[in-house]
Amino acid sequence: MLNEGKKRKTVLIIDDSPINIEHLAQVLKSDYRVKVANGGQTGLEVARTQHPDLILLDIVMPEMDGYQVCRELKEDDATRNIPVIFITTKSEMEDETRGLALGAVDYITKPFRAPIVKARVKTHIKLKHNSDLLEKLALIDGLTGLPNRRRFEQILKREWGRARRAQEPLSVIMLDIDHFKEFNDHYGHLAGDRCLSRVAQALPTPLKRPADAIFRYGGEEFIAVLPDTDYGYALKLAEQIRAAVGRLRIPHQYSNAENPYISVSLGVTSVTPNSRITPRVLVKQADRMLYEAKKSGRNCVRGEILAETTEPAPGAGKA
Numbered sequence: 001m002l003n004e005g006k007k008r009k010t011v012l013i014i015d016d017s018p019i020n021i022e023h024l025a026q027v028l029k030s031d032y033r034v035k036v037a038n039g040g041q042t043g044l045e046v047a048r049t050q051h052p053d054l055i056l057l058d059i060v061m062p063e064m065d066g067y068q069v070c071r072e073l074k075e076d077d078a079t080r081n082i083p084v085i086f087i088t089t090k091s092e093m094e095d096e097t098r099g100l101a102l103g104a105v106d107y108i109t110k111p112f113r114a115p116i117v118k119a120r121v122k123t124h125i126k127l128k129h130n131s132d133l134l135e136k137l138a139l140i141d142g143l144t145g146l147p148n149r150r151r152f153e154q155i156l157k158r159e160w161g162r163a164r165r166a167q168e169p170l171s172v173i174m175l176d177i178d179h180f181k182e183f184n185d186h187y188g189h190l191a192g193d194r195c196l197s198r199v200a201q202a203l204p205t206p207l208k209r210p211a212d213a214i215f216r217y218g219g220e221e222f223i224a225v226l227p228d229t230d231y232g233y234a235l236k237l238a239e240q241i242r243a244a245v246g247r248l249r250i251p252h253q254y255s256n257a258e259n260p261y262i263s264v265s266l267g268v269t270s271v272t273p274n275s276r277i278t279p280r281v282l283v284k285q286a287d288r289m290l291y292e293a294k295k296s297g298r299n300c301v302r303g304e305i306l307a308e309t310t311e312p313a314p315g316a317g318k319a
Helices: 018-028 040-050 066-075 093-101 114-138 149-166 180-187 189-202 231-246 279-295
Strands: 010-014 033-037 054-057 084-088 106-109 170-177 213-218 221-227 264-271 301-305
Touching (some): 010 018, 010 040, 033 040, 040 054, 040 066, 054 114, 066 093, 084 093, 084 114, 149 170, 149 213, 149 221, 149 279, 170 189, 189 231, 221 231, 231 264, 231 301, 264 279, 279 301
Parallel strands (some): 010 033, 010 054, 264 301
Antiparallel strands (some): 170 221, 170 264, 213 221
């Protein structure tokens, strides 16, 4: 049994012939979880809901042929990275060229031989696994182990779309370590890196539910995305973060004389997304609230609900 991860990989067979489906399933079922669809539209629906690791796709099918199915798979963000192998009676070079141009990774002609199918499926499953692993590594901040800014932008876009469709609140918390430049200058950059790592580990995750996420936004700045979280609850979560970092009691000689330890300032904003507001405006508003927290003496939380007419103040930024 092939086991690239903790569970068997899933192969989706899309073919209008029950005999072909049965033959392919028999070849693959000992190594993979096999899903089947007997038409193009059904295959698209299964791919979007089941997220298989690889698709075996017939070309000649009624109503929607394999070329159209492949085209729609590659145009959909949810399915575009699933490798597609065409299995078909079409054997002309132009047919193969057309399939590869649409984004297929391989092409097997009928009548197929079981060893060839198994070998090619194994190869592309392994390539997909390695590609997914590299993608995950590219989305992780190496110092703190938190998801990075690139991942934040992906998640914010996804959660914004969900919140807009469901008309649910979406909140953002932006936080910044106070006087971190002075900390680095006095204690050194290695100590600064250790401080960042300890602060990241102290951030409570998830804050409310599994969909919550905290990211390293850049430098000494972090940001949290809180789906289906209203403004009042987001403020409470921000205060929990502030207190959690304070409990670390990391000495900081150049911090506030009344609190000679590392602290954070936090900006909170919430919105129910609509067509008149963008995710970028939401983040700018959180940054503006962070700026207000800095102006208010640091080691505190400031926030505001984002109204349709709210615009970040010119020149707003960190103090």
